[in-house]
Amino acid sequence: MESRSPEHLSESLEDYLEAILQIINKNGVAWPRDIAKTMKVSNASVTGALRALSERNLVNYAPYVFVTLTPEGEVRAKEIASRHASIQGFLRDFLGVEPQLADETACKMEHILAPEIIQKFVRLAAFMKSSPCGGKEWLEPGIGTCEHCRNCAAKDSCGKVEKSEK
Numbered sequence: 001m002e003s004r005s006p007e008h009l010s011e012s013l014e015d016y017l018e019a020i021l022q023i024i025n026k027n028g029v030a031w032p033r034d035i036a037k038t039m040k041v042s043n044a045s046v047t048g049a050l051r052a053l054s055e056r057n058l059v060n061y062a063p064y065v066f067v068t069l070t071p072e073g074e075v076r077a078k079e080i081a082s083r084h085a086s087i088q089g090f091l092r093d094f095l096g097v098e099p100q101l102a103d104e105t106a107c108k109m110e111h112i113l114a115p116e117i118i119q120k121f122v123r124l125a126a127f128m129k130s131s132p133c134g135g136k137e138w139l140e141p142g143i144g145t146c147e148h149c150r151n152c153a154a155k156d157s158c159g160k161v162e163k164s165e166k
Contacts, residue, residue: 009056009058009076011111012049013049013052013053014076014080014110014111015039015107016035016039016046016049016050016053017053017058017059017069017073017076017077017080018077018080018081018084019035019038019039020035020059020067020069020073020077021069021074021077021078021080021081022038022081023035023038024068024069029066029067029068030066030067030068031066031067032046032047032050032067033046035050035067047063050067053073057070057072057073058070058072058073058076058077059073080110083110083113083115083118084106084107084110085106086118086121086122086125087105087106087109087110087113087118087121088102088103088105088106089125090121090122090124090125091105091106093125094124094125094128
């Protein structure tokens with residue numbers, strides 16, 4: 001049985017919040033029919049989800065009017081969208097995953113990864129961006145490190161990072 005607490009949201013309700021935020025950002029308002037179209041679900045499914053989100057004080061919903069996010073709903077929707085964007089960017093930019101697959105996979109992963117793990121992805125991506133080769137050469141089969149890093153390893157030192165004392 002699904003919890004009715006505002007803290008817990010099912011994956012489906014999180015997806016609705018994220019879709020509502022995207023539609024509002026694009027169109028200024030979110031109509032239930034636009035939500036149904038975006039999520040590829042029936043109008044009845046949208047109505048049920050909007051009622052559930054309204055009960056949790058995350059959306060303002062009444063039949064036959066557009067939907068808005070409450071302040072708490074906006075915060076939650078932005079958190080969900082941020083998790084999605086972080087994971088999608090990592091998959092696409094650093095693992096070379098095709099954009100559509102990265103988006104679909106991020107949509108699944110955003111619901112199960114702990115925030116601490118997502119933050120580690122973000123920090124790893126920042127580290128990789130700062131590496132001499134942008135962190136991408138290690139993805140090439142049989143290479144494992146960039147030319148700069150192989151040169152540093154051969155010299156037992158790195159031009160970017162000083163070796164720590166042992």
